[in-house]
Amino acid sequence: MYLILLLLAGVFVNNYVLSQFLGICPFLGVSKKVDTAAGMGAAVIFVIVLACAASWLVYNLILLPLNMTYLYNIAFILVIASLVQFVEMFLKKSVPSLYQALGVFLPLITTNCAVLGVAVVNMQNEYDLITSIVNGVGGAAGFALAIILFAGIRERIEDNDTPKAFDGFPMALVTAGLMSIAFLGFSGLISL
Amino acid sequence: MSNPIKVIKNGIIDENPTFVQVIGMCPTLAVTSSAINGIGMGLSTAAVLICANLFISLLRKIIPDKVRIPCFIVVIATFVTIVEFLLKAYLPALNASLGLYIPLIVVNCIILGRAEAFASKNGPIDSICDGIGNGLGFTIALACIGLVREFIGSGTLFNITVLPEAFPRTLLFIMAPGAFFTLGCMMAALNHFRNKKKA
Numbered sequence: 033m034y035l036i037l038l039l040l041a042g043v044f045v046n047n048y049v050l051s052q053f054l055g056i057c058p059f060l061g062v063s064k065k066v067d068t069a070a071g072m073g074a075a076v077i078f079v080i081v082l083a084c085a086a087s088w089l090v091y092n093l094i095l096l097p098l099n100m101t102y103l104y105n106i107a108f109i110l111v112i113a114s115l116v117q118f119v120e121m122f123l124k125k126s127v128p129s130l131y132q133a134l135g136v137f138l139p140l141i142t143t144n145c146a147v148l149g150v151a152v153v154n155m156q157n158e159y160d161l162i163t164s165i166v167n168g169v170g171g172a173a174g175f176a177l178a179i180i181l182f183a184g185i186r187e188r189i190e191d192n193d194t195p196k197a198f199d200g201f202p203m204a205l206v207t208a209g210l211m212s213i214a215f216l217g218f219s220g221l222i223s224l
Numbered sequence: 225m226s227n228p229i230k231v232i233k234n235g236i237i238d239e240n241p242t243f244v245q246v247i248g249m250c251p252t253l254a255v256t257s258s259a260i261n262g263i264g265m266g267l268s269t270a271a272v273l274i275c276a277n278l279f280i281s282l283l284r285k286i287i288p289d290k291v292r293i294p295c296f297i298v299v300i301a302t303f304v305t306i307v308e309f310l311l312k313a314y315l316p317a318l319n320a321s322l323g324l325y326i327p328l329i330v331v332n333c334i335i336l337g338r339a340e341a342f343a344s345k346n347g348p349i350d351s352i353c354d355g356i357g358n359g360l361g362f363t364i365a366l367a368c369i370g371l372v373r374e375f376i377g378s379g380t381l382f383n384i385t386v387l388p389e390a391f392p393r394t395l396l397f398i399m400a401p402g403a404f405f406t407l408g409c410m411m412a413a414l415n416h417f418r419n420k421k422k423a
Contacts, residue, residue: 051400053254057333060249105308105327106301113294145250145331152327197416198408201246205408212401 042170073176235357262370270359
């Protein structure tokens with residue numbers, strides 16, 4: 033039950049993009065079309081789940097026993113960077129169709145702060161392996177939901193007349209603000 | 225690019241990381257609920273940026289081209305860890321309010337971006353200047369956003385109450401949506417002035 037609540041909280045209440053500002057760069061950068069946004073969302077879910085498991089293992093099996101927890105930041109970013117590289121090589125060899133679909137987005141994910149953010153949150157809250165992964169899935173699904181909805185809205189905005197000064201980023205930011213208000217409606221829905 | 229003043233000015237105005245390059249958005253939006261938080265975040269990032277730029281510039285001839293990104297990340301992560309320890313020891317209150325976003329300086333695209341675009345191609349002095357310029361540009365942007373949000377959201381400036389109690393506070397502005405609105409409107413205003421200048 034706790035895990036289901038954690039999952040839902042990650043998607044709606046503590047949405048990583050709209051209430052915690054993690055992963056804003058890809059959120060604004062690759063949200064011009066729904067297709068690419070969906071590709072990015074899928075790639076992020078995939079990588080975050082692996083990264084949660086890998087960083088949990090590194091932290092609890094290597095850093096804790098050796099009393100080197102102060103190196104967590106360096107360790108996590110290296111784990112994530114090499115994981116992304118590994119996933120890219122693996123997909124290229126064995127699942128070329130998925131690689132084709134995700135291809136461009138995979139390298140970008142290393143600098144998606146949602147991935148490192150979830151790993152650090154898991155560590156700070158001392159979640160166990162299963163809870164960490166569930167938290168990762170929730171956060172990543174929240175990211176995917178937000179970016180796909182946002183891309184849908186941006187596709188509509190393209191066809192509309194916006195004030196000249198608001199062209200491009202300013203309009204996108206105001207739109208994200210309105211979406212963020214909508215997601216505020218979920219707060220208080222679940223208390224952990 | 226041998227004129228240090230020009231390099232610094234370039235970072236603050238012509239290529240301001242927030243308003244012109246639009247990178248490093250996560251901390252920009254997340255920690256600017258007050259001016260002090262914004263300045264703290266800006267200066268921490270600037271410190272990491274300057275040190276990372278210096279060391280990457282010194283090491284640029286040793287680091288093999290193929291593995292340069294992981295090397296840059298390790299250098300950056302090292303300085304972020306140092307900054308985190310310093311904040312924990314000397315400014316625990318600021319560290320608590322910035323929280324998660326301090327370790328996340330590692331993935332701030334400004335730092336990796338400057339390492340890749342500038343420090344890996346230029347000498348140490350120029351790289352330090354570039355770090356100072358971009359770091360200050362980032363700090364100034366965060367401070368501006370922080371001031372606006374703090375003023376509208378809690379009626380204070382640098383924690384000093386400036387709006388009379390009777391005046392209603394718009395709490396929304398220190399919450400998540402306010403960050404998007406403030407930055408969006410500020411960028412729109414800048415665009416407006418730029419369009420006017422051109423016309």
